[in-house]
Amino acid sequence: MMRILHCADLHLSAEEADYCLGVLDEIVAMAASNRCGWLLFAGDLFDTYPDLEKLKGEFRKRMAGLPQGCRALVIAGNHDRLRMGAKRLSAVDLEPAAFVADGPFELFADEALELVAIPFAPAHADYLEWNLPPRKAPLRIAVAHGSIAGMHYTGGDEEEEPGVMDPDLFVRHGIRLAALGHIHASRTEVIEGVTFSYPGSARVWRRGESGARRVNLIEAGESLSLSALTLASAGQYRRVELPLNLDGSLPPLGPLVEEWGKADWVEIAASGVIEDERVLAASEAELKRRQGARVRRLELTREGVLTLEGIATQPVAKRFLERWKAREPSGGEERTVWLKARELALLKVKELLEARQ
Numbered sequence: 001m002m003r004i005l006h007c008a009d010l011h012l013s014a015e016e017a018d019y020c021l022g023v024l025d026e027i028v029a030m031a032a033s034n035r036c037g038w039l040l041f042a043g044d045l046f047d048t049y050p051d052l053e054k055l056k057g058e059f060r061k062r063m064a065g066l067p068q069g070c071r072a073l074v075i076a077g078n079h080d081r082l083r084m085g086a087k088r089l090s091a092v093d094l095e096p097a098a099f100v101a102d103g104p105f106e107l108f109a110d111e112a113l114e115l116v117a118i119p120f121a122p123a124h125a126d127y128l129e130w131n132l133p134p135r136k137a138p139l140r141i142a143v144a145h146g147s148i149a150g151m152h153y154t155g156g157d158e159e160e161e162p163g164v165m166d167p168d169l170f171v172r173h174g175i176r177l178a179a180l181g182h183i184h185a186s187r188t189e190v191i192e193g194v195t196f197s198y199p200g201s202a203r204v205w206r207r208g209e210s211g212a213r214r215v216n217l218i219e220a221g222e223s224l225s226l227s228a229l230t231l232a233s234a235g236q237y238r239r240v241e242l243p244l245n246l247d248g249s250l251p252p253l254g255p256l257v258e259e260w261g262k263a264d265w266v267e268i269a270a271s272g273v274i275e276d277e278r279v280l281a282a283s284e285a286e287l288k289r290r291q292g293a294r295v296r297r298l299e300l301t302r303e304g305v306l307t308l309e310g311i312a313t314q315p316v317a318k319r320f321l322e323r324w325k326a327r328e329p330s331g332g333e334e335r336t337v338w339l340k341a342r343e344l345a346l347l348k349v350k351e352l353l354e355a356r357q
């Protein structure tokens, strides 16, 4: 039985080095405790080239600490090249990890396993001409960075370069499993007998990357199996929808706060009609002062907030608000509708007042 740990899109960044390297430490510990023969990094190990320069020493140190019999393989993703200038990625030394920066591919083979490393490229149009020898070992796995044509993804990676790969590239070259990186949501699909698997980003890299962050444990014996292991140190992205009070202050967050972990990225999505932007700004500062240190990142977004100064003192709005307040539901969906009703009514009042002027 051969075990392989497959992770992707760790995006090690110097700006948040403690958090990122903490996740790397957990990955290394997982490779050791599962007695893995390989630890695979399927691209975007570093967030940008300057991050690679700053953190490659820390990375090498950790790879040198892997148990005997566990080798590490890194392929370049599109991010590892960002802001590289005139430097060459192929000149980077990540030893003792093997680093494949330039393609189209490199083969690592022994009697039990063949690994085909395919770094990121905008296209692989020439794959029919690759002089990849026929498979000799019982199993051939690819490690690649890009998206797969025909695979269905959730969560947008819109602003990324797509780097689309044809599934036929893998079928044609006798690959059984493609250990992939690039798509930050986890996703596994079988196309023409080849298993294509993204573990998802190994840490929360940007807003919206919700759910546990994970790596794949590949077990290859008589058959091939994949299981997802959760990275506790990566934390989670949490979005809280919060309808604001009319004056612009934040209602209490309640027991929700107890769920937040040290490594979490929390977005408070504020919404509603408010009277005073300055009250909101003050409440935000107060929230950050009290809760900011409990999580990795705490932010308040205000796409759903509309400021209408002096609205509550208009007689018609005042009468509406009195009646509205008297009908407060205890919770659930009714409460959401009730809050929305205030927003819509106040907007209507504003329209009427403007029309009168």
Ligand SMILES: [Mn+2]
Pocket: 009, 044, 077, 079, 182, 183
């Ligand atoms: Mn990425």
